[in-house]
Amino acid sequence: MxxxxxxxxxxxxxxxxxxxxxxxxxxxxxxxxxxxxxxxxxxxxxxxxxxxxxxxxxxxxxxxxxxxxxxxxxxxxxxxxxxxxxxxxxxxxxxxxxxxxxxxxxxxxxxxxxxxxxxxxxxxxxxxxxxxxxxxxxxxxxxxxxxTPSSIKDKLLGFYAKESSYVGLAQMQDIYYSFSDDEIQENDILSLYLYKTARYTFSLPLASGAILAEESDFVIAQLEKLGEVLGLIFQMKDDELGLFGDEKITGKPIGSDIQEGKKTLFYLYLFQNPENREQLKKIFGNPEIGSQEISLVQEMIKKHGIQERIKAKIEELEKQAMAYIQELPISVQKKSFLDELLKYNLKRTK
Missing domain, CATH: 1.10.600.10 (Farnesyl Diphosphate Synthase)
Incomplete structure (x- = not known):
């Protein structure tokens, strides 16, 4: 691919x-x-x-x-x-x-x-x-x-403007969560993932291609839904790579999300466990922490089976993605690219 x-x-x-x-x-x-x-x-x-x-x-x-x-x-x-x-x-x-x-x-x-x-x-x-x-x-x-015909051009301009504003609003949400001690729920984090990353990374380009090809509203909507699921998987994998990946491959410092106090699913699941909660509060959002604190967080994630919980959520999303692909009114041969895209997303290392 x-x-x-x-x-x-x-x-x-x-x-x-x-x-x-x-x-x-x-x-x-x-x-x-x-x-x-x-x-x-x-x-x-x-x-x-x-x-x-x-x-x-x-x-x-x-x-x-x-x-x-x-x-x-x-x-x-x-x-x-x-x-x-x-x-x-x-x-x-x-x-x-x-x-x-x-x-x-x-x-x-x-x-x-x-x-x-x-x-x-x-x-x-x-x-x-x-x-x-x-x-x-x-x-x-x-x-x-x-x-393109004006109807196609207008649709794309409106689509790009809408998704750009969604990303900006989700970025505000991300910043707010980084500073705030407000209690957040899983749906809050998934919403953040959806509008900050998922839609503009997958829904926007996939649907844009369908719009340029003058496909039906059903196909465009179906690709938007598929893009949302692919994007959620992408972000969950991104969070995992930010904690356990290889810096030389990802190009991102391991543990930077911890230093910035990012509210990820890993963060949420860690804080759901009362054990070491006070210690974690001193670590998350602290730019001065080093490898020792990051290693401690990694060990807690492993101890409480959080990687397995994330993996289970990704597997649920994988099933949804496969269903959306199956429902698209295109040939099996054309669907093979979307199957390959899903596999790439699941196995990526950077």
Missing amino acids: LESFHEYKKQILEYLKDFLAEKKIHFQKVNFLGTRLIDQILDFSSKGKMIRGGLVFQASKMFGKEIDLNVVRTSAALELLQSSLLIHDDIMDRDFYRRGEKTLFYQYKEMGDLKSFKESYHFGEAMGICVGDIGFFLTFEILSELT
């Missing part, structure tokens, strides 16, 4: 290079910061796997849609949206590194250091916010250039 996605990434990158090269000409006329900004957005975007954009390609092909410029544009817009969200996410999470390289806002912080700016950290944050915002605007500029 990933071999096809490498080819899709090449096409998306080729389009983004041309699109951003044109933007650079115009941005240079505004001020001296435009050239650097465009180079940073392109460099940042090119480092990702571009799975979301690839899913637009694959879903379009699955429904017999020719891979034309509209498919490439829609895919590129989604990848630009993803990059912008990550640029802002790094600021909110105070992450200095992503994919083994300095985050964008931290690069600006270092610029501030070199120029002896007062409050160079705040300068970096502010500049990073601006770059992320511009990325959002460019996302919708790309979509505005679609040459």
Whole structure:
């Protein structure tokens, strides 16, 4: 599956290079910061796997849609949206590194250091916010250039706007939970997973491909539901990899969710057990903890069988995904890609 996605990434990158090269000409006329900004957005975007954009390609092909410029544009817009969200996410999470390289806002912080700016950290944050915002605007500029029938174009523009706002609202929820001691329920966390990750990672690209192929409302809705389930599995696996994965493979520091006080299912299940609850309160949300505290949390997770509980939930979701795939009015051969996507999601290591 990933071999096809490498080819899709090449096409998306080729389009983004041309699109951003044109933007650079115009941005240079505004001020001296435009050239650097465009180079940073392109460099940042090119480092990702571009799975979301690839899913637009694959879903379009699955429904017999020719891979034309509209498919490439829609895919590129989604990848630009993803990059912008990550640029802002790094600021909110105070992450200095992503994919083994300095985050964008931290690069600006270092610029501030070199120029002896007062409050160079705040300068970096502010500049990073601006770059992320511009990325959002460019996302919708790309979509505005679609040459599909107006009904398709309008549907995609509305879909992207709606899902983008959902992600923003879910991000607010995530931040609130990180600061708050309010008691939360499993449904609260699943809702967060759904709108912060699942829908825009899987529902949006899969349904976008079906929209471009002018599929029925039933098929589009079915793909949205399938995407939600795939996305929930994706996030649960992501949480697990953040605790037990290999940093060299994931590119994410082990235990960072603990330091940031992220309210995950692992967190919820740990705190449901009264044993060591007070000790856990001192660990979660504490950026100063080290490997010893992280190892302690890992041992508690194993002791209380939490990995097994998560695995059982993933297995339930797997059954739901298989049912949604089965109900789609497409051939077994076309469904094979969705089966493969489900398997990839279940077995991924990064």
